[in-house]
Amino acid sequence: MDHQPTNPAEPIDDERLRAYVALIDKLLLGARENANALLNAQRELVDEGLVEVIGRYAECLRQYSNQEAAAFLEDCGQQITAFLRQIADAGSGFSPSGEQVAFLIQLLQTIAESQGDPKVVYPLLQINLALLNSALVELLSQWWEGVLARAQQDQKQTLADVLVRLGICLNEFPLGSLGTNQEIAIAAYRNALRVYTEDKLPQDYALLNNNLGNAYSDLAPFSANPREQIENGISAYRNALRVCTEEEQPQAWAATKNGLGNAYLALAPFSGNPREQIENAIVAYLNALQVRTEAELPHDWAATNINLGAVYSALAPLSANPREQIENAIAAYRNALRVYTEEEQPQDWALTNNNLGNAFCNLAPLSPNPREQIENGIAAYRNALRVYTEEEQPQGWARTNNNLGVA
Numbered sequence: 340m341d342h343q344p345t346n347p348a349e350p351i352d353d354e355r356l357r358a359y360v361a362l363i364d365k366l367l368l369g370a371r372e373n374a375n376a377l378l379n380a381q382r383e384l385v386d387e388g389l390v391e392v393i394g395r396y397a398e399c400l401r402q403y404s405n406q407e408a409a410a411f412l413e414d415c416g417q418q419i420t421a422f423l424r425q426i427a428d429a430g431s432g433f434s435p436s437g438e439q440v441a442f443l444i445q446l447l448q449t450i451a452e453s454q455g456d457p458k459v460v461y462p463l464l465q466i467n468l469a470l471l472n473s474a475l476v477e478l479l480s481q482w483w484e485g486v487l488a489r490a491q492q493d494q495k496q497t498l499a500d501v502l503v504r505l506g507i508c509l510n511e512f513p514l515g516s517l518g519t520n521q522e523i524a525i526a527a528y529r530n531a532l533r534v535y536t537e538d539k540l541p542q543d544y545a546l547l548n549n550n551l552g553n554a555y556s557d558l559a560p561f562s563a564n565p566r567e568q569i570e571n572g573i574s575a576y577r578n579a580l581r582v583c584t585e586e587e588q589p590q591a592w593a594a595t596k597n598g599l600g601n602a603y604l605a606l607a608p609f610s611g612n613p614r615e616q617i618e619n620a621i622v623a624y625l626n627a628l629q630v631r632t633e634a635e636l637p638h639d640w641a642a643t644n645i646n647l648g649a650v651y652s653a654l655a656p657l658s659a660n661p662r663e664q665i666e667n668a669i670a671a672y673r674n675a676l677r678v679y680t681e682e683e684q685p686q687d688w689a690l691t692n693n694n695l696g697n698a699f700c701n702l703a704p705l706s707p708n709p710r711e712q713i714e715n716g717i718a719a720y721r722n723a724l725r726v727y728t729e730e731e732q733p734q735g736w737a738r739t740n741n742n743l744g745v746a
Contacts, residue, residue, distance in 0.1 A: 351388050358384055359392040366415065367408055374415060378441050385441040390416045418444065442470045443478055447501055455504030461512060468515040476519075476526045483530040499534035502527040503547060510554050518561025524554045541582045548579035549595045556602050566609035572602045585630065593630035597643050600624040604650050614657040620650045633677065641678035645691055647671040652698060662705040668698045681725065689726035696720040 351359070362384055365377050378385055393416040400409035446463060453459035464471065479502075486498055506527035509520045528551040535543040555572030559565040576599040585592045600623035607613040607620075624647045631639040648671035655664035672695040679687040699716035703709040 351392070355384075355388065356392065359389050360396070362389070363393060363396050363412065366412070374411075378415075378419075378445065383437050385419060385437045385444075387420070390420050393419075439470055439474055439478055442467050443475060443482065447505065450504045450508065451501045455508055457508060457511070460508045464508070464512055465514055471509075471515050471519055471523060473519065473522065476522050479523065479526050480530060483533075487533065495534050496540075499531040502531040503535075503550070506531070506550060506554065510550070510557065516561075518558060521554050521558035521561070525551065525558065528554060537578075537582060542588075545579040545582035545588070545595075546591065548575045549583070549591070549598060552576040552579065552595070552598050552602065556598065556605060559605060566606065569602055569606045569609070573599065573606070576602060585626075589630045590636070593627040593636075593639070593643075596623045596627040597631070597639075597646065600627065600643075600646060600650070604646070604653065607653065614654070617650055617654045617657065621647070621654070624650065633674075637678045641675040641687070644671045644674040645687075645694070648675070648691075648694060648698065652694075652701070655701065662702065665698055665702045665705070669695065669702065672698060681722075685726045689723040692719045692723040693727075696723065 397409040397412040506524040509524040537544045552572040552575035555568045559568040562568045579595045600620040603616045603620035607616040610616045633640045648668040651664045651668035655661040675691045696716040696719035699712045703712040706712045
């Protein structure tokens, strides 16, 4: 139901009053750390009427010298009051349900208390999948408007950190609507950037923009306008690179360059000049490999080489020398296989072998010895099928078998 705050000047009907009192009794009898869970379980009661009754109850407890319980109830009431006031102050006419409000309160407090630990946060998200929706995006932004209007600077920074952790959790959460999860993550990051500004907190600004770029890139496949999301991601990565330099933060710089390369490659099919975007991606990946070396960061080096193989393969049909680009791709995939082994990284090893098989087969028509390239492709596909079994990875097994059949 829609959240309709109870006017303290109006009498509360007996049935609802009994419900409020029963909830307050549960709060007092339960463990203090379970308070948010109890409120979350009865979200339809979380409104200004509950706050009023909590205040009366706390006053009675103080009269009977139960100061600890009174203080606990007053703290609960203050948290709910502050949250509802912040929503009202935003004033866009949006009316969230009490259930949605209580869930957001519980979610933010859980993230704050657990430092965003997925083992703690994910179970809460899993039992509230229906509340991970567009209304939560708007509610989160309205709550943040209230924070910016009322909180002290140190409080703003603390709460901005909670938003960043929320964004990370939603960006990586594998259940529910993956597109909506990214929209919530983006809202969290964008709101946090109103505190983590380039002039005051440049390093946090850069890191947060990298996260934002990742979220926009992850949103693109679920968006009605993927090009817009990819371009937003590119803008975020570029913002990060205004602060994050190869000299001062080499690994963060390389990670952002790798993400930028991914975004340029994803943009190519939607661009009027796909070759330009692919070439931009190659430059970004090669930049990343200046830091991500085989000796220093072997797994990052391998991952970027896989990306580089994909982008060279994409460039080949647009190039005046497609053979050169395919050979570049083969070299990149072989580089990755110097790190990825069947024993230690079987999935990455199999994927790379499948891609390598594709590259060899694409090279065959351009080679003076096409049979040799096809045989190399078949060998790579067969390697992949040692990992891609019909029982455990049916999609990979089917895809690679199809490639093998074509070869």
